[in-house]
Amino acid sequence: MGNNTKVYLEIVKQLREMITIDGLKTGDKIPSERELSERLNFGRSSVREALRALELLGLIETRRGEGTFIRDFRGNHLVQLLSTFILQDEKAKRDVLETKNYIEMDCLRLALQKINDKNIEILKEWVNQEATINDDEFFIRIIEIADNHLFTRIWSILKDYYHSLDSTYVVYEREDYLVLIKALAEKNEAKTLSVYYNLRNLSVSNDKY
Template identity: 30%
Template sequence: MKAIKTNKRYKLVIEAIQNYIIENNLEAGDRLPTENELAEKLQVGRSSVREAVKSLEVLGVIETKAGEGMFVRTFNFLPILENLPYSMMFDRDDLSEVLEIRITLELANLKKVIENIDDEHLKKIELVVEKMKMARKTNDIVAFVEADERFHELLFEPVDNELLKKLLGIFWTLLENAKDFSKLADPNLPAGYKKHRAIYQALAERDHDKLYDLMERHYEASKKHIAANQLKVGV
């Protein structure tokens, strides 16, 4: 390890620790140098090392065990995803690209949904559609958006893939932090309810082609709505 000479020490300490893991071919469970040893090798203060260690723990790269030391952790993508919505609020100007990712993921997993869904789960989705119906009658946009989110959450629950669920959840997190949130819901609630009712019926019939077509058209409308309102991410 080379000595670090910069004002942004903790960021370079992070990079140095990552390089150390790679260069020494360390694997999950292997022990890392102590904070004191790292501070001495890199010629930085312990506070910089401590800050870097905390960041790497959040990212799921290392773990600290009380009384034992620091160890390389089995890679887990979920901690990165949990912090992604926060960082994206500052790095993105709009939701369009995020929506494109969501569309690709959801359409690609519709077959798995149909293969795994049972009647009990279909009933849960039907109840959410009924909530949309009530929100439509009272013109409650917030309640409709909440039901919309729950609809899509339940739709992909039968797919046993936590990473997929996290990725899909990012869209809603960004949506809820968008400026002019009230504009995100299409004001035409009757049409929105009708679309989701049709999607539910295609799912109940286990008709993949029909379901795919309805979902694709639903997203095309969402893309146009977001583009038209120039919705921005951020507070």
Template identity: 45%
Template sequence: MENSRPSSKRFLDIVADLRTIIKEEGAVVGDKLPSERMLADRLQVGRSTIREALRSLELLGLIETRRGEGTFLADYKKHQLVEVLSTFILQNPQSLKGVEDTRRIHEKAAIECISNDPERRTLPVWGSFLVKFQGPDPVIREELLQEIVVISGNRLSLKIWFLLKQYSRVPYHEAMAEEEKEVASNLLKEMMNGNSQLAVRQYTDWLDIVKGERRGEHEC
């Protein structure tokens, strides 16, 4: 019988756990990864959850599945989309603004998608974020945005977003300030209520705060 716990564990936690396992196993490009059943038992989640996490890692070119053989660690550097994007940026530094604009398009589309989907907008993960925003522990910016893009369900958009994020000037890896948490909370509340336009407006306000912070750093 498949474990029924995945709803209590966020998708990003699963992906992070998988990456930790890969690191602990000392896997190198070409090595075979543990089976879905073994991973599900090890992480105490359902196989369907593991399967979806593996699909997303494969989508990013981090792993590859060979029919009848299993799942193997891939060489992400050979991923053509990575090469195309990096070449585009290196040839024209001004295109960084285009990268940010395109990234925002994908993030807004994901917010709208979730807002308009009764099932996605009522997932318990959003309530978990609201609770976390009220607590003392830091919330990394990337955690929320990545969860939104993942749950929107557009795998191609997720793949492009991950790549755009690598070249973005937004400090995704940093923790939210208290002001950001308040706006991000409003974003989630509007999204959960199905108010896509208001949710997108809160998203824009949030990134404006981050943009102002970055500008202030440059002026120092």
């Protein structure tokens, strides 16, 4: 934990200094991961994780095909904020996972309104032909059906950041996904969410949602 924290803080510190030296301001583009890795002398994976954390905090934003831009890098307490909230903190990890779960549930609700027979068949075919089901890939497909770009972006950041904090990867049973697809095909919200709770081993009753 200590080494990871030091790496994050050092990358953020050097990035802030670079922004000041280069005279960059809100709305300006920052160098690519590769350029930052070379300039700051850190591995690309460390730079990528630091940028993900900064994006989660709303300090930078990535625009597909355009690059990464500064949103608000002026906060004097940025390093303290990162060290107390974002870096390997168990509460942060739980918060990220909980928020990711909520977004997945909302995307399932949206998907229920938009899903069609073709979507169902494609999902079934994919689940049945995969040797091992990749949970992220399954929910990417659900989010695509939900067709909400903001959810897509937030979920992607949360997913990547959670994986950077927790290297364990849960493998779910094929049948779990087939049951979820069946509930979606029936357009039954209560059943869909109930299956999701079972999939994620959540103990909270769906009456709360």
